[in-house]
Amino acid sequence: MAGLSTDTPRPTEIKLRQQSRLLEVSFADGKTFQFPFEFLRVHSPSAEVRGHGPEQEILQTGKQEVIINHIDPVGNYAIQLNFSDGHNTGLYSWDLLYEYGVHQNDMWQRYLQRMDEAGASRA
Numbered sequence: 036m037a038g039l040s041t042d043t044p045r046p047t048e049i050k051l052r053q054q055s056r057l058l059e060v061s062f063a064d065g066k067t068f069q070f071p072f073e074f075l076r077v078h079s080p081s082a083e084v085r086g087h088g089p090e091q092e093i094l095q096t097g098k099q100e101v102i103i104n105h106i107d108p109v110g111n112y113a114i115q116l117n118f119s120d121g122h123n124t125g126l127y128s129w130d131l132l133y134e135y136g137v138h139q140n141d142m143w144q145r146y147l148q149r150m151d152e153a154g155a156s157r158a
Contacts (some may be wrong), residue, residue, distance in 0.1 A: 049114065073099055112128055
């Protein structure tokens with residue numbers, strides 16, 4: 036993995052909100068993003084989800100009820116999320132989480148469109 040961008044603010048707080056199924060990440064620039072567990076699971080940066088090259092992304096279905104059981108820190112640059120479906124191979128770097136926060140709505144709409152085109156279910 037490439038080094039962290041020096042332009043990306045660092046997280047100041049990470050909160051796991053089990054009841055509302057949200058991971059809340061606050062950054063040093065004052066921005067706070069709330070990520071639904073399902074969003075983070077279907078956009079996992081793992082090879083299992085992203086594939087091994089361009090256009091090889093694997094559509095994740097049936098993840099609506101997934102929860103994050105716990106978070107493991109990875110050095111001082113990322114976290115590893117352990118999901119209730121057993122998935123835990125994606126490393127969520129600070130750069131990635133910030134990028135996801137900025138583009139969350141577009142990413143989610145694209146995911147819903149892909150689900151619709153595939154006739155797949157989130158449940």
